[in-house]
Amino acid sequence: xxxxxxxxxxxxxxxxxxxxxxxxxxxxxxxxxxxxxxxxxxxxxxxxxxxxxxxxxxxxxxxxxxxxxxxxxxxxxxxxxxxxxxxxxxxxxxxxxxxxxxxxxxxxxxxxxxxxxxxxxxxxxxxxxxxxxxxxxxxxxxxxxxxxxxxxx
Amino acid sequence: xxxxxxxxxxxxxxxxxxxxxxxxxxxxxxxxxxxxxxxxxxxxxxxxxxxxxxxxxxxxxxxxxxxxxxxxxxxxxxxxxxxxxxxxxxxxxxxxxxxxxxxxxxxxxxxxxxxxxxxxxxxxxxxxxxxxxxxxxxxxxxxxxxxxxxxxx
DNA sequence: AAAAACCCTGTAGCGGCTATAGAGTCAAGC
DNA sequence: GCTTGACTCTATAGCCGCTACAGGGTTTTT
Numbered sequence: 001x002x003x004x005x006x007x008x009x010x011x012x013x014x015x016x017x018x019x020x021x022x023x024x025x026x027x028x029x030x031x032x033x034x035x036x037x038x039x040x041x042x043x044x045x046x047x048x049x050x051x052x053x054x055x056x057x058x059x060x061x062x063x064x065x066x067x068x069x070x071x072x073x074x075x076x077x078x079x080x081x082x083x084x085x086x087x088x089x090x091x092x093x094x095x096x097x098x099x100x101x102x103x104x105x106x107x108x109x110x111x112x113x114x115x116x117x118x119x120x121x122x123x124x125x126x127x128x129x130x131x132x133x134x135x136x137x138x139x140x141x142x143x144x145x146x147x148x149x150x151x152x153x
Numbered sequence: 154x155x156x157x158x159x160x161x162x163x164x165x166x167x168x169x170x171x172x173x174x175x176x177x178x179x180x181x182x183x184x185x186x187x188x189x190x191x192x193x194x195x196x197x198x199x200x201x202x203x204x205x206x207x208x209x210x211x212x213x214x215x216x217x218x219x220x221x222x223x224x225x226x227x228x229x230x231x232x233x234x235x236x237x238x239x240x241x242x243x244x245x246x247x248x249x250x251x252x253x254x255x256x257x258x259x260x261x262x263x264x265x266x267x268x269x270x271x272x273x274x275x276x277x278x279x280x281x282x283x284x285x286x287x288x289x290x291x292x293x294x295x296x297x298x299x300x301x302x303x304x305x306x
Numbered sequence: 307a308a309a310a311a312c313c314c315t316g317t318a319g320c321g322g323c324t325a326t327a328g329a330g331t332c333a334a335g336c
Numbered sequence: 337g338c339t340t341g342a343c344t345c346t347a348t349a350g351c352c353g354c355t356a357c358a359g360g361g362t363t364t365t366t
Contacts, residue, residue, distance in 0.1 A: 004343065010283070019323065034331045036344055048283035055286045056261070057254055060322070066277070073272030080276050081265060088258045095251045098244055105209060105241045112234060119226035123233050124219065130163070130201035133208045157312065168355060187362050189313055213353070314361065330345065
């Protein structure tokens, strides 16, 4: 099948498939005479695997690790389990951070419960004072816990 | 004061300050003879404001809105309140999403409770099956709800 | 006078896509 | 057989909010 059909059956955009190939997540596809990529069931299975992992918010690096296990079926799967455990921990951590953030925001919101002149708005005043807003628990350096702001999947 | 001192007292990196200037969050600074930026208390206050907002995970666009209110003190602050309300909603939504995600991940983790050959690992098998992983609630299109994976603040 | 510390501009990179531009390929309808 | 349109190709730039260079200039300290 061609890339468009693969995209249709896996629900992944054509450009994203090409991107995954560039990134080495999908093996380089064979080509037709006219230089079109051709795919088989194998590709579609692998792509579904990737898609499932992405739905679970894994990074491409994490997926690369899982794919290596998938590609060596005789190996021990302990690494899979611990990768998942750590990923779960990231998610749990992030939930905790966001709960704190929510709390801070609600407290801040309390400081202005009417609409008035901006000059007297409690929120703006709080935000203006330095060190008024306490630091939230730091996100990890390794880039593995992201923002609440996110583009659509 | 020069940019380095401003960075020190606000806790914001030098490059970030220059970035904020480029982005129009900070007014363009005056210069010394040697072409160094010079700053006053006003700048440091404004920068602290921005820093507080960033600690609360607001986007630069949101901060731009708040700054406009700060710059027109006679205006009604209702817009501030509703911006905050919406931001809180984003955070709450994201917490809900992450809780679902956590649940999915824990269920998946259950499917392999021992270390064995990767070929028989329940996790890898589950991930391989298409549509086995249900779609999480979609993140918003407007780019306002992000990943759990995040670079350090 | 040399060295260190600071500052400047400009550009590229991060992740995970997404969205063009500009060109080529292929199947269906006239 | 010729046009139209749907599909495909590569290459490049953009998203966010920084961060990290390179390659230079200026100021301060030794």
